[in-house]
Amino acid sequence: MATPDEAACTPCSPVVCGSHRAATSGMGDSRIRHEIQAQIAMVLALAYMSLIWWLSSQARPPMMPVLPFPHADKLIHLVEYGILSMLLCHALGTGARGAGRVRAVFFAVLLAAHYGVIDELHQSYVPNRWCSAGDMVADTAGAILAALVWWRWRRERASPPPEEQT
Numbered sequence: 057m058a059t060p061d062e063a064a065c066t067p068c069s070p071v072v073c074g075s076h077r078a079a080t081s082g083m084g085d086s087r088i089r090h091e092i093q094a095q096i097a098m099v100l101a102l103a104y105m106s107l108i109w110w111l112s113s114q115a116r117p118p119m120m121p122v123l124p125f126p127h128a129d130k131l132i133h134l135v136e137y138g139i140l141s142m143l144l145c146h147a148l149g150t151g152a153r154g155a156g157r158v159r160a161v162f163f164a165v166l167l168a169a170h171y172g173v174i175d176e177l178h179q180s181y182v183p184n185r186w187c188s189a190g191d192m193v194a195d196t197a198g199a200i201l202a203a204l205v206w207w208r209w210r211r212e213r214a215s216p217p218p219e220e221q222t
Contacts, residue, residue, distance in 0.1 A: 090151030097147035133194035138202035145206040168199035
């Protein structure tokens with residue numbers, strides 16, 4: 057005679073008996089690991105956004121290097137928002153497949169680009185700083201490039217290695 061737990065058990069039900077628990081524990085562990093990774097990445101993205109905001113609030117950012125060529129600051133913007141985009145892609149796309157990964161990349165780029173616009177507008181109120189359309193373009197380009205790199209990296213990681221030819 058089956059116990060009430062076993063009678064109510066199906067592999068998809070919230071009540072899982074001992075025999076199905078072993079078979080489904082790998083799926084649950086993977087899902088939990090993905091959730092934790094996504095949450096850590098989101099915390100890192102939010103912390104990084106706070107750092108960007110703080111640096112933009114400074115009349116002269118403390119870590120600003122002497123730039124060796126004209127418009128070198130665009131390269132800094134490209135890298136800065138590329139990092140943000142990578143963090144957002146990882147936060148939104150961890151564990152996602154197919155269309156879910158496409159949506160994650162799209163929203164990561166959208167969020168990073170919009171944050172770049174908001175940050176540039178914010179800078180216009182800081183003494184000795186100004187709002188620059190060129191910086192907004194560099195922010196968006198960095199977000200797009202980094203998202204494409206992340207997309208490619210996730211795709212290669214998810215696909216099986218090619219078989220060796222003899």
